[in-house]
Amino acid sequence: MEKNIPYKTYLEESEMPKQWYNVRADMKNKPAPLLNPGTHQPMTAEELSGVFCEELVKQELDNDTAYIDIPQEILDFYKMYRPSPLVRAYCLEKVLDTPAKIYYKFEGNNTSGSHKLNSAIAQAYYAKKQGLKGVTTETGAGQWGTALSMACAYLGLDCKVFMVKVSYEQKPFRREVMRTYGASVTPSPSETTEVGRKILAAHPGTTGSLGCAISEAVEVATHTEGYRYVLGSVLNQVLLHQSIIGLESKAAFDKLGVKPDIIIGCAGGGSNLGGLISPFMGQKLRGEADYRIIAVEPASCPSFTRGKYAYDFCDTGMVCPLAKMYTLGSGFIPSANHAGGLRYHGMSSTLSQLYDDKLMEAVSVEQTAVFEAAQKFARIEGILPAPESSHAIRVAIDEALKCKETGEEKTILFGLTGTGYFDMVAYQKFNDGEMTDYIPTDEELQKSFAGLPVID
Ligand SMILES: *Cc1c(COP(=O)(O)O)cnc(C)c1O
Numbered sequence: 001m002e003k004n005i006p007y008k009t010y011l012e013e014s015e016m017p018k019q020w021y022n023v024r025a026d027m028k029n030k031p032a033p034l035l036n037p038g039t040h041q042p043m044t045a046e047e048l049s050g051v052f053c054e055e056l057v058k059q060e061l062d063n064d065t066a067y068i069d070i071p072q073e074i075l076d077f078y079k080m081y082r083p084s085p086l087v088r089a090y091c092l093e094k095v096l097d098t099p100a101k102i103y104y105k106f107e108g109n110n111t112s113g114s115h116k117l118n119s120a121i122a123q124a125y126y127a128k129k130q131g132l133k134g135v136t137t138e139t140g141a142g143q144w145g146t147a148l149s150m151a152c153a154y155l156g157l158d159c160k161v162f163m164v165k166v167s168y169e170q171k172p173f174r175r176e177v178m179r180t181y182g183a184s185v186t187p188s189p190s191e192t193t194e195v196g197r198k199i200l201a202a203h204p205g206t207t208g209s210l211g212c213a214i215s216e217a218v219e220v221a222t223h224t225e226g227y228r229y230v231l232g233s234v235l236n237q238v239l240l241h242q243s244i245i246g247l248e249s250k251a252a253f254d255k256l257g258v259k260p261d262i263i264i265g266c267a268g269g270g271s272n273l274g275g276l277i278s279p280f281m282g283q284k285l286r287g288e289a290d291y292r293i294i295a296v297e298p299a300s301c302p303s304f305t306r307g308k309y310a311y312d313f314c315d316t317g318m319v320c321p322l323a324k325m326y327t328l329g330s331g332f333i334p335s336a337n338h339a340g341g342l343r344y345h346g347m348s349s350t351l352s353q354l355y356d357d358k359l360m361e362a363v364s365v366e367q368t369a370v371f372e373a374a375q376k377f378a379r380i381e382g383i384l385p386a387p388e389s390s391h392a393i394r395v396a397i398d399e400a401l402k403c404k405e406t407g408e409e410k411t412i413l414f415g416l417t418g419t420g421y422f423d424m425v426a427y428q429k430f431n432d433g434e435m436t437d438y439i440p441t442d443e444e445l446q447k448s449f450a451g452l453p454v455i456d
Pocket of ligand 1: 272
């Protein structure tokens, strides 16, 4: 063990970032704008403000301001569970017998169990400040719904969550955590919305998808006085809030006098990865430093590695604006045996542009390999990782093993986005040897691409 690098590096409260960093400000090619699904014209602030809070609309559309002040109330909330530690994985390095130096930024140290609280508190704060009564949202695996429930409880806002039906049934305890924080939780698709009834009529017995739940949550927000819709990933504003992860990581590395060579994160909608890489990508875009940046996605839902870069619907009900992104098509629903989260059909438009500009790489991994890495990590480093996070662990281990072959002493940083206590059905499958891999065929993807909207 090197003497000068501690297992855990925390920032002092006074060293915590006081501004978020907006990577779009340094991008030459800006992410493509959201389009009105009817007119195919860029969404105006006025149009967006029917769906989102005004301050969040501003952040969504702001491609120019590099640093945005974090309001004091949010900083105070952050202080309850931040800074999160930057951990040197000495034990993992030793077991892998690698010359690589592995670090992870651990975001699981709060009740919601993931990084999602970083944006939940920001979005709830702006809703409250606007004088709204409440917010609606969707949740898949449940982390976002939990985080938002916590934030709303803290600020005294009502919170209506549409939870993908299969998760609602598989994760009853997630649901109860949300209800404990005062949220109402409805399994989606439901009979409570017009779009839910339409989806149920077309696909009786469907276990739901994030795309369906988004449509329902947006419908309720836009039809209920004093409510707006909030989203836990994908949007530019969410990446902005999540930049706190990268800013803290960078500050901790600077304190240690260390520079990572490879930065790895799992990618669902892209918020944790976008947040983790933001300040590093900023340096890369400004030509100040170079990093290898790797997005990791499930082979069963491979938006970056097999998707198309095109305008698409963000939701199944096609009520949301169109976003240009790497997408599998809004009708794409990952195989039912896919256990590891990260099941959204699209990807953040900011990350999509960065990927298209070859400023970052992407790999896909199969879920049995992901759970092998998760198990190994739990046994060696002690933390029981979320399946989503374990995608990043898998590739961090693979990169460290490559270093073993080449003898290179690379410094690897990965995002450990959360804990997996509510994912024990998936772990059980893996432990029982019943987990299988499913990779969609080209034919299936072609079928799904056929549903992409035509934009001229
Ligand atoms: C939601 C979630 C993810 C994936 O979402 P992104 O927006 O891509 O970050 C990853 N890990 C955990 C623990 C999550 O809850």
